[in-house]
Amino acid sequence: MTRTEVSKRLRRGVAAIAAGAMLAAGLLGGAAALDSAAAGEAKQGGTLIFALPEEPLSMTGFTISDNGSIWAIEQVCDSLLEPDDSGYGLRPALAESWDVSDDQMVYTLHIRDAKFSNGDPVTMADIQFSLDKATDPEGYLGFVFPAMTREVVDGKTLKITLEQPFTPLLSTLSLFAAGIVHKATYEASPEDFGVQPVCAGPFKVESFQRGNKLVLVPNEHYWDAQPHVDKIEMRYVPESNARILGLKSGDFDVINVVPLNQAKSIEADPGLTLEVSPAFRLDYVYLNHARAPLDNEDIRMALNYAANRDAILKAVFFGYGEVPNSYMPVINYHCDSVEKIAYDPEKAKALVAGAGYDGTTIELIAPSGDSATRQSAQILQQGWRAAGLNVEIVEFDIGTAFGMMEEGNFNAFVSYITSDTNDQDFLASIEADNTIFGGFFSSYNNKQVTDWLTEARQSGDPAVRQDLYCKVQQQVYWDGYSVPLNFKPFVNAYRNDVIGFHNSVTGPWWLKDVWLDR
Amino acid sequence: MPGEAILTAAPAALWREIGRWSMTLKIGSLMLLVIVLAGIFAPVVAPYDPYFQDYDKLLLPPSASHLFGTDQLGRDLFSRVIYGIRIDMTVGFIITFVPMIYGVAIGALAGYYGGVLDGVLMRLLDTAIAFPFLVLIIVVIAILGPGVQSIYIAVFLVAWTMYARLARAEMLVERSKDYMLAAETLGYPASRIIFRHALPNIIGSSVVFSMADFVLNILLLSGLSFLGLGIQPPEPEWGSMVAEGRDFIFDNWWICTLPGLAIVIAGTALSLIGDGLARRLGQSHQAIL
Secondary structure, X not given: OOHHHHHHHHHHHHHHHHHHXXXXXXXXXXXXXXXHHHHOOOOOOOEEEEEEOOOOOOOOOOOOOOHXXXXXXXXXXXXXXXXXXXXXXXXXXXXXXXXXXXOOOEEEEEEOOOEOOOOOEOOHHHHHHHHHHHHOOOOOOHHHOOOEEEEEEEOXXXXXXXXXXXXXXXXXXXXXXXXXXXXXXXXXXXXXXXXXXXXXXXXXXXXXXXXXXXXXXXXXXOOOOOOOOOEEEEEEOOOHHHHHHHHHHOOOOEEOOOOHXXXXXXXXXXXXXXXXXXXXXXXXXXXXXXXXXXXXXXXXXXXXXXXXXXXXXXXXXXXXXXXXXXXXXXXXXXXXXXXXXXXXXXXXXXXXXXXXXXXXXXXXXXXXXXXXXXXXXXXXXXXXXXXXXXXXXXXXXXXXXXXXXXXXXXXXXXXXXXXXXXXXXXXXXXXXXXXXXXOOOOOOOOHHHHHHHHHHHHOOOHHHHHHHHHHHHHHHHHOOOXXXXXXXXXXXXXXXXXXXXXXOOOOOEOHHHOEEOO | XXXXXXXXXXXXXXXXXXXXXXXXXXXXXXXXXXXHHHHHOHHHHOOOOOOOOOOOOOOOOOXXXXXXXXXXXXXXXXXXXXXXXXXXXXXXXXXXXXXXXXXXXXXXXXXXXXXXXXXXXXXXXXXXXXOXXXXXXXXXXXXXXXXXXXXXXXHHHHOHHHHHHHHHHHHHHHHOOHXXXXXXXXXXXHHHHHHHHHHHHHOHHHHHHHHHHHHHHHHHHHHHHHOOOOOOOOOOOHHHHHHHHHHHOOOOOHHHHHHHHHHHHHHHHHHHHHHHHHHHHHHHHHHHO
């Protein structure tokens, strides 16, 4: 057995365990180490063909939030830091090191000598410009960045001073949205930049045909080791059956977002590897507490008790995932000790009867064209109707549905949330701190929770933060904040001769480490 | 008169009329009759509750206890297909024949009076045709929310145009015929001339077209539900069953294939009737001439 085979077997084993138990960072770090060991004997060259379910729309990180674009930008644009292989930690990117002051208020980042894909050096002006765009409160992800002043100490040093302690700062600087762009090119035309970006990542864009494919080639000016493959084709293949057939026939090397009902057949195929890896993702039903009848906590808890999550896990997710015990994904301060809300139809009935429910219709929105959420909705509807609630499923296209959410014009919406950073604070605050994002469409407002979250955000002591986040999780989850359905993992599949591919827990994958054993 | 032969066939004369039918018309009508009866008596025909989800019976292949198998939520597919008749045939019927009624009326008036009225109605028609249907229905859904009422409104806005064109063209031909001139000379009111004398002669092509339209409308409804714009789950609509089964087509072919087959069978029945009617109406037309 060659070393490669050993590592592949181990990795598969690790993926399988992780799927069951949502492992902590340590073991996954081990898997990552095996990957880089394998990379020592990596073969160079070849074209990697990756079939995506969502198309990249633009390569400008400041203006997008769709997965297709994020996946592509991650390969092309480096930020100051980046998530490590597992996604739980951070590693240097354009900043080669950093210091944090004792009071957690001043961050000093030491920038490395790096070049953009056009050969120009990465200057402080570029970094300042990019961070100005990223942290602009009017910008798309501006709200995740705290108030800060940035100061150029010298050509290699950037000093960031916060107004209040904000522990997740480094995580937010690793976001795709904080990618460093070539200022002159971007300013010349942001539209053209979206098609032909100039960044300092491992790959650069060779050609980009919207709605068809994006072709990447190695950036010869990249600051770190050159990628192994000669070319990457990211093809947009929205139909999941077509992605699976393409993978099986050898047209594609890697596919992501595997339809779960077909995961078993991929596992059974000796030429293919199924990767199940933990994700900062929670599938859940958004509830609007501002609107009757969901303003009533008893009704919200009845929805929770009458939600047959085991049936959903079996019929919709085919066993991939875990019934949640939280209102948010499993991130670094997740609390295992919070008790799950059990499936208890009788209790739900009693709660509805006691709440003085007047028969107001609860509209359950499911995004159209998504058969998995449509099925979840139908299972929920059967349970909720049995509990005495009047529930109608309505399907809207995703754009309309989000628009309705933003206007507060909804009761319940089957969807999910993912975290782009590896710090608990990002989602905990967005979802539950009413002063940050209004409770993320829920209108949830609990002064105590807001205080706990503020304290946790400003505390540098992990033990204190862990304790506070446990309290928040217990409180918000048992307030019937939402109806959590599943901690859904990432499920990807690739041909066995693709080595070194794996999904980081925040979502992206790095193709610079991937090589082809052929 | 050809139209009246069909429209006013008394029960006693029905068998004689059927005797003149071509084989396609007979087979099509028989198929449609069976489908409609199965829909009406769905609670008797269907062995299970079409909504009941049994999580211990997920994705069972067709067998004696589940003729069409079960779907991804453990519901009996045969029962759902049978109950689906009620939805697809009812909605299909309404969105075909309601626009036909006022479409023919508009066309007949435009053709009879001509002039300014004709000009106004036909420009209105051009406007309705010019508007892309899918965009229209998405707009209506954005205003009213998804569901059958949005489909009705969107379809009612555009579907009358074909009938109006057909009726207008036929009316232009009939307008100058002797029996029409005779009726006018006798001083009959316009309403009587148009609806009693002209209508039976101009409606034939619309009736034939309506059968093809019915098929297209069932496909339209299925298509909209497939896209999530039509009938909402958990209602057993054929198109939405096909949509839900699409992800399972490799391992569980029956979930989308068998409801799809129901669409094909209903469509075939209506197409056969349409063909048969065209021939039957053509025959009587020749017989009269």
